[in-house]
Amino acid sequence: MGLEIIFHIWADQSGGGFFYSQQELLAWLMRIIIFSLLGWRVVVNFGHALMVGVISGACAGLAVGVAVAIFRFFSGVQLWKIFNLITESALSTVVGAAVVLLVILIFSFKNN
Numbered sequence: 001m002g003l004e005i006i007f008h009i010w011a012d013q014s015g016g017g018f019f020y021s022q023q024e025l026l027a028w029l030m031r032i033i034i035f036s037l038l039g040w041r042v043v044v045n046f047g048h049a050l051m052v053g054v055i056s057g058a059c060a061g062l063a064v065g066v067a068v069a070i071f072r073f074f075s076g077v078q079l080w081k082i083f084n085l086i087t088e089s090a091l092s093t094v095v096g097a098a099v100v101l102l103v104i105l106i107f108s109f110k111n112n
Contacts, residue, residue: 031095038057038096039100043107053100057101061096065093066088
């Protein structure tokens, strides 16, 4: 979470070269890499436990989504940002669970 918030602050302060869509693309790429590392850690620590991976990915996605949504909410309060609290959290939760699940499945097929 801290890494992504630092990235958003840096991209906002630098002001040069980063459009909003590029910033979002890099942020989602960072999230997917972090969720992939989480999936790898689940395989290392718990084996090929799919439910452990899905729950840990969902919890990590929810935490990241809520943190980023709150960060965006306080950067300027507008009506659409209230709905962003829900959608950012839900989307990050689903993506986190799906990426971790996919990584666990890839490692389970690799070991067979």
